Amino acid sequence: MSVNLDAWEEKLRKFQPLELREMKLLLRLAMEILVEESTVQAVAAPVTMCGDIHGQFPDLLHLFEIAGEISPSSSMSYIFLGDLVDRGYNSVETLSFLLLMKVKYPDKVFLIRGNHETRTVTSIYGFYDECNKKYGTTEVWRQCCDVFDCFPVAALVDGKALCVHGGLSPELRTIDQIRLLHRRQEIPNEGPFSDLVWSDPENVNGWVVSQRGAGYLFGERVTREFMFINGLHLIARAHQLVQEGYRYHFDEEQLVTVWSAPNYCYRCNNLASVLRVYEDEAREFVLFREVDRQTVDDQQKPSYFL
Secondary structure, eight states: OOOOOHHHHHHHHHHOOOOHHHHHHHHHHHHHHHTTTEEEEESSSSSEEEEEETHHHHHHHHHHHHOOOTTTOOOOOOOSSSEEEEEEEEHHHHHHHHEEEEEEEETTEEEEEOOTTTTHTTTTTSHHEEEEEEHHSSSHHHHHHHHHHSSSSSSETTEEEEEEESSOOOEEEEEEHHTTTSSSSSSSSSHHHHHHHOOOEESSSSEEEEETTTEEEEEHHHHHHHHHHHSSEEEEOOSSSOOTTEEESSSTTTTTEEEOOOOOOGTTTOOEEEEEEEETOEEEEEOOOOOOOOOGGGGSSSSGGG
């Protein structure tokens, strides 16, 4: 079957979901690329790091408008730190578009797995329902989840900046231990794989069990030790809403949360950001607000917004 990726992109930019046969083919093409990537994928700077998107497709398109479109002529790569789907109204288009970008530009787009790229979470927070509504079958959702299983767990930029969705794990002292994780599975409820997508930095001493029900809270000493052992200068993660779009944790600017869903859930009034890291390790945050969208009647909002 001949594939016109540009036509698919044009359709998605008009907020038209791909046809069922097109979507299934896109998922197969993306899986063939993703399965060959490393569990800790190496990426070269310059790179733009993007936090949670959560199905806010108009804001994703706006992100590329303000941060720069992906192109063969640009040296800039993009890393998305997980949680592409759920909660927003256009998770199908968001995932389709980013997978399409991955297929078109496999060496410039990198998709890291978040805690929402799972069967359990997407069956509760909207993506399952959206797939059923737009395609009339659970087959697309099931195939998407198989693709999620192929996402890398982390990315390492020039050996100095580690990108994960959530945080650290008491069972992982080195990046090499992350490389040894078996990633082609549903994320377990506990253990190091779970910790990487669920944990959060906090002003605690050592490790504290997270109130999220999975993962840990981890403090400054733990973070500094992990960075020293692994020769890191930066850990970039997402997973937590921050009203100002990004936030450095602890005293030194070594661990940062990047959040890329403005006005999260269409009611949080937060800024969003992306983080550019250049070859000389210089950093630049690009801030943006949500795009104008038609007001949605609160009674039409799914229950998971409550």
